[in-house]
Amino acid sequence: MVDESAQRGAMVALTCESEFGAARDEFEAYLHRLTHHVLVRRPTSVECLAGQDWIGGGPTVEAAQRNFSESIGESVGLTRMACFSAPRGFVWTYQTPDHHAAVMFSMATATPREEARDFMLGLAGQVLQERSWGLVATERGLEERFDPFDLVDRPWQRDPSSSVQSVLEESLGEGSVVEAFACFRIGP
Numbered sequence: 001m002v003d004e005s006a007q008r009g010a011m012v013a014l015t016c017e018s019e020f021g022a023a024r025d026e027f028e029a030y031l032h033r034l035t036h037h038v039l040v041r042r043p044t045s046v047e048c049l050a051g052q053d054w055i056g057g058g059p060t061v062e063a064a065q066r067n068f069s070e071s072i073g074e075s076v077g078l079t080r081m082a083c084f085s086a087p088r089g090f091v092w093t094y095q096t097p098d099h100h101a102a103v104m105f106s107m108a109t110a111t112p113r114e115e116a117r118d119f120m121l122g123l124a125g126q127v128l129q130e131r132s133w134g135l136v137a138t139e140r141g142l143e144e145r146f147d148p149f150d151l152v153d154r155p156w157q158r159d160p161s162s163s164v165q166s167v168l169e170e171s172l173g174e175g176s177v178v179e180a181f182a183c184f185r186i187g188p
Helices: 025-041 046-051 061-072 113-129 148-152 164-172
Strands: 008-016 076-085 089-095 101-108 134-138 141-145 159-163 177-185
Touching: 008 025, 008 089, 008 101, 008 177, 025 046, 025 061, 025 076, 046 061, 046 076, 061 076, 076 101, 076 177, 089 113, 101 113, 113 164, 113 177, 148 164, 148 177, 159 164, 164 177
Parallel strands: none
Antiparallel strands: 008 076, 089 101, 101 177, 134 141
């Protein structure tokens, strides 16, 4: 989810014990509300988010999630979240049609977001196609860490003789950079 200015974005990974539960309209609506909460309240971690007052009023996010899980009769889990700001550019998100993966970028560039569409779709495709980035052991298990410097030094998948950074600057202008990115995958 990206705000109207396109300079702030949020993304969450929410799991459900069944594909049927995840395909329900109620699940999509809750996911949208939760992502909006993250966009507005800007928690710094999943743990911080769980303890925040629910933006929809009432209990904490953790209690709201427990109530939602009970209401649909399925176990629902928040596994990851990310919040990005791009005061010198834009935030871009892309979600796969099957909703099993999403990617978000914070870009510093003078190029308007609309004009960057083709490059950003290519970059999102490249990140989603590469299955593993820097894996780090955390208390919640293995998590991918996304270093923008690692990304921009890689070969551009559409032209391996060029780096991501060189194509980025060619497409969006000299000095354009990826400030941050995240990729969440759920399921296969």
